[in-house]
Amino acid sequence: MAVFDKREIGSVLAKQGILIAFALFMIAFTIANPKFISVDNVFSVVRSSAILGVMALGVTFVVISGNLDLSVGSMMSFSTIVVLDLHDKVGPALAIPLMFAMTLCLGAFIGFLVGYLRLNSLIVTLGMLSAIHGLTLTYSGGQNMDIADKEGTWFSVFGQGTALGIPVPILIFVALAALLGLTLARTPYGRKVYAVGGNGTAATFSGIRRARTVFTCYLISAGCVATAGLIQASRSLGSQNTVGQGLELEVLAAVILGGASLLGGSGTIFKTVIGVLILGFIQNGLLLVGLQFYVQFVVTWIIIILAVWLDIAAKRGKLWSMIA
Amino acid sequence: MQKVNLSVALKGGAIWGFIVLELLFFSIAGEYLSVSDKAFMDLENMLLLFKQSAPIGIIAMGMTIVMVNGNIDLSVGATFAIAAIILLDSMTWPIFAGLGDWVIPVAWLLALTVGTLLGALNGLIVWKTGVDAFIVTLGSMLGYRGIVFMFNGENPTSHLNWTLVDFAEAEFLGLATATWFLLGVTLVMWFVMARTVHGRNAYAIGDNREAAVNAGIRVGPHMMINFAIIGFLAALSAVVFYSESGSVNPNDGQLYELWVITAVVLGGTKITGGAGNVIGTFGGVIAIQLLRKGLGHIGADTSTVNLVIGLILIAVLFLDKQLNIKGKEELRV
Numbered sequence: 001m002a003v004f005d006k007r008e009i010g011s012v013l014a015k016q017g018i019l020i021a022f023a024l025f026m027i028a029f030t031i032a033n034p035k036f037i038s039v040d041n042v043f044s045v046v047r048s049s050a051i052l053g054v055m056a057l058g059v060t061f062v063v064i065s066g067n068l069d070l071s072v073g074s075m076m077s078f079s080t081i082v083v084l085d086l087h088d089k090v091g092p093a094l095a096i097p098l099m100f101a102m103t104l105c106l107g108a109f110i111g112f113l114v115g116y117l118r119l120n121s122l123i124v125t126l127g128m129l130s131a132i133h134g135l136t137l138t139y140s141g142g143q144n145m146d147i148a149d150k151e152g153t154w155f156s157v158f159g160q161g162t163a164l165g166i167p168v169p170i171l172i173f174v175a176l177a178a179l180l181g182l183t184l185a186r187t188p189y190g191r192k193v194y195a196v197g198g199n200g201t202a203a204t205f206s207g208i209r210r211a212r213t214v215f216t217c218y219l220i221s222a223g224c225v226a227t228a229g230l231i232q233a234s235r236s237l238g239s240q241n242t243v244g245q246g247l248e249l250e251v252l253a254a255v256i257l258g259g260a261s262l263l264g265g266s267g268t269i270f271k272t273v274i275g276v277l278i279l280g281f282i283q284n285g286l287l288l289v290g291l292q293f294y295v296q297f298v299v300t301w302i303i304i305i306l307a308v309w310l311d312i313a314a315k316r317g318k319l320w321s322m323i324a
Numbered sequence: 325m326q327k328v329n330l331s332v333a334l335k336g337g338a339i340w341g342f343i344v345l346e347l348l349f350f351s352i353a354g355e356y357l358s359v360s361d362k363a364f365m366d367l368e369n370m371l372l373l374f375k376q377s378a379p380i381g382i383i384a385m386g387m388t389i390v391m392v393n394g395n396i397d398l399s400v401g402a403t404f405a406i407a408a409i410i411l412l413d414s415m416t417w418p419i420f421a422g423l424g425d426w427v428i429p430v431a432w433l434l435a436l437t438v439g440t441l442l443g444a445l446n447g448l449i450v451w452k453t454g455v456d457a458f459i460v461t462l463g464s465m466l467g468y469r470g471i472v473f474m475f476n477g478e479n480p481t482s483h484l485n486w487t488l489v490d491f492a493e494a495e496f497l498g499l500a501t502a503t504w505f506l507l508g509v510t511l512v513m514w515f516v517m518a519r520t521v522h523g524r525n526a527y528a529i530g531d532n533r534e535a536a537v538n539a540g541i542r543v544g545p546h547m548m549i550n551f552a553i554i555g556f557l558a559a560l561s562a563v564v565f566y567s568e569s570g571s572v573n574p575n576d577g578q579l580y581e582l583w584v585i586t587a588v589v590l591g592g593t594k595i596t597g598g599a600g601n602v603i604g605t606f607g608g609v610i611a612i613q614l615l616r617k618g619l620g621h622i623g624a625d626t627s628t629v630n631l632v633i634g635l636i637l638i639a640v641l642f643l644d645k646q647l648n649i650k651g652k653e654e655l656r657v
Contacts, residue, residue, distance in 0.1 A: 119641045120595050122396075122458075126582060127641075131634025137627030246578075249462060262456055297470025301463040309453040 022278050029285040036288055043167065049280035050169035051076075051228045052247065053273065056254045057180050058224030060272045061217040063255050064184070066197035066264025067114055067121035069218070071106075071128035072225050072251055076244030078136045079103045079229025084145040084239055092155040100226045106132060107222020108215070115214035129248070136241050146238035159235025169231050176227065180220070181269035193217060197264030253300060254279050257307050278303070338643070339591055339607035343614060350618035371499065373613055378502035379404075381609040382561040383580065384587045385513040386554030388605045391588055392517070393550050394530035394597030395450065395457035400558045400584060401577035402468035403442050407559035408572040409475055411435040412483040425487045436559045442468060443555015447548030457547075465581070472574050484570035492568035505564045509557065514602040526550065530597025586637050587612050592644075 029036045055072050062069045079099055086095035110128055114121045147153060161168040184190040195203040196213045204210050232243060258275030260267025282303070283296050383400050390397050414420065414431045423430065442464075449460045475481070492501050499507075517523035529536040529543055537543055566572055591608030593600025612633065619629045 113638060113642075117642060117645065119638070119645055123585075123589055123595055123641050124638055126585060127634040127637035129634070130582060130586075130630045130637070134627045134629070134631030134634065137625075138631065142625070142627065249466060252462065253466070256459060262459060292474060294470045294473035297466045297473070301467025301470070304463040304466075305449060305453065305455060305460060308455045308459055312454050 019274065022274065022281075025278075025285070026281065029281075029289065032285075033288045036285060041284065041288075043170070045280045045284045046170050046173070046277070047167045048284075049276050050167075050173040051231050052250055052254060052279070053173045053276040054176055054224050054228040054231065055247065055251045056258075056272050056276050057176055057269060058221035059251050059255050060258070060260060060267055060269055061180070061184070061193060061220045062121075063252075063260045063262065064197045064264060064267050065193050065214050065217045066200065067214060067217070068125060068252075068262070069110070069221050070122065070125040070248045070252075071110065071132055072221065073244040073247035073249075074129050074132040074136065075103060075106055075222065075225045076229045076232065076247060077239075077241055078106070078132050078139070079226045080233045080239045080243050081136050081140050081145050081241060083230060083233045084147060084237075085140065087153070087155055087233075088148050092153060096230060099229070100223070103226035103229065104219060104222050107218045107225075110222075111215035111218030114218065115211040118211075133241075133245075140241055142241065144238065144240050150237050153237070156234050156237060159231050159233070169235070172227065172231065176224065177269055177273050180224075184269055189213075189216075194265055197266075199265070250279065253304055256304060259307070339604055339611060342590075343607060343611050346611065346614045346618060350614070350621055353622050354618075369617075371503070373610075373617055374503040374506065375500040376617070377609050377613040378506040379561045379565045380580065380583050380587060380612070381506045381606070382509050382564065383554070383558050384584045384591075384605050384609050385509050385602055386550075386557035387584050387588045388591070388593055388600055388602055389513065389517055389523070389526050390457075390550050390554050391585075391593050391595065392530045392597060392600045393526045393547060394533065395547060395550070396461065396585070396595075397443075397446065397457070397551065397554050398461040398581045399442075399446060399464040399468050400554060401580035402465055402472060403439055403555055403558040404562045404577035404580055405472045405572060405574065406442065406468055407435040407439040407562035408566040408576065409472065409481045410438050411563055411566055412481050412570065412572055413475075415483050415485055425485075428485065428488055428491075432563055435563050436556060439559020439562070440552050440556040443558070444548055444552040446555070447551030450551065451544035451548050469574075469578075476574065478574055480571050480573045482571035485567075488567045489570065492564070502564050502568075505560070509560070510602055510606050517602055522546070522549065527598055530594075530599075532598075583612065586633060589637065590640055 026037070035041055055076065059069050059072060079102075082102055083095050083099040086098055089095075090098070106128070110124060113119045113124045147155070150156075158168055158172070163171060184193065192203070192208050192213045195206070195208055196210050200210055203213075229244075233239060254275040255267065255272050256262065256275070257278055258267060258271035258273070260272065279300065282299060286296050286299065287293065383404070387397060387400070411431050411434070414434050415427050420427045420430055446457075446461055446464055449455065449464075450457045453460075494501050496504060517526065525536070525541050525546055528539065528541060529546060533543060562572075562577075587608040588600070588605050589595060589608070590611055591600065591604035591606070593605065615632065615636070616629055619632065624632075
């Protein structure tokens, strides 16, 4: 006969706590405003979350490998400005690969510093946040970028187009999530990322090249950032230097909400997607019930801390004693 | 003969050597590139530099003890903005209308109290939930900034009190009020960290938390006090700065955490805790302000300043790593 363990229930509750909270939240907002759950609204939420989501996918790799990336916001500004600038100069077909190459170079630089030189990722990416912002401003000369011929370009398809009735940004987000999710969960490389984040020394002894694994995680993150920059540029066909400012925090919030531990070694792409959707729906739901835009910051803060707290309490097995 | 530990000497003196290099570089480069006629090492310019260092510097002193303690506070910029709004707005509240200029100490007290409470709230959450300080303050950075925006939307909050402006612009012994505050805070924090039990405990906890718990140090309350200190100092920084300017935008103080952490790390405080001191931080603050001012002096714009600051931060981290590598059996593959 199965033994009914109180502590186990507590841990299950906490593990799925974020999903349960999400479900309750969705029900509450649907009751408050039936439009909330309509196909149109869901589509619009997912579409506006796509940029954040794509970036969060890459950061998930970095966080699982036991590092941080605070530079993704300013790197996204960089990608956006570069691709917009090159669009007019060399044409979109060449601009996109060039922009990807430049962004990947930045990612490789960070990966080199954190992976091979073993510098603290928090400080390195904090420095890079500032440095890349400076690079973007220098590149653009402080000017906002705009595409000359806004009507006649096929470039807008990445941000504004639809295929099979689904907006392209959503398709990109879903495809990338599937690809990276499978990479993380089903390939030897994915296992290496978990191993390096879980216990770097042990991973090294078992023959995993730690430096190389961390390096590639930053490359993946930079690739995702470049994709996000492409969607952003294509959606607006013009941009300010500061377009990605502060996004690194929202990205990190989404990853943490999904339950990835900042200490590394845990988290999944699926959970990050849930984290992104939660942030998106909270933002949207608060707007629909007529709350101020800024209140969302405060609500996000409370939710992040509750989520992480639940997570920690569950790991310690203390949750049940707290409830009962 | 006493053996001088080269790496320790290098680390302790590095920041001051860096400052000397900066002074030399900008003095010489300034001769050729300067946009103004004045020399870079002009006394007036240097005094202004100290005054302009105050907002970042005052917060950096608090960040030093928080980081030595093994935590970090990313919410200082938002706390700074909230304190500034409380300061400027409370002076217009009808209940204080009869106070005349006596409203100033009341407004100061309110702003400082709110800052301290917000800091203590961060500390309380870190203590009671066991959530990493990085996440807690990352969250409150969003949350506190949300509160700032909720207050007055995207409009600035302004109130200029001329008595206050006179006080802020006053000079005593040739140094501006803000400079005195910076020096005072540095002195007090030096005393706290170097001469009190609380300071000694901060190093102990940052160095090895398990050992500190076993030694009977009450880690939770200790961390909360440090967060209250940095909250207080963020508010004090706002109070000093906005007494003069009289108008606060909801975006003010953004990226302050970046500047402050850069200064503290430049000054030799370890990001993992357990090492660092206020004097080094003071050097770090001056070094950063020299860099900003110097680059401006030779005609570089904000973009270059951002680029240079970021790269220098990384270079310092690299040097620090190189100096620390000896003696540590690190597994490198």
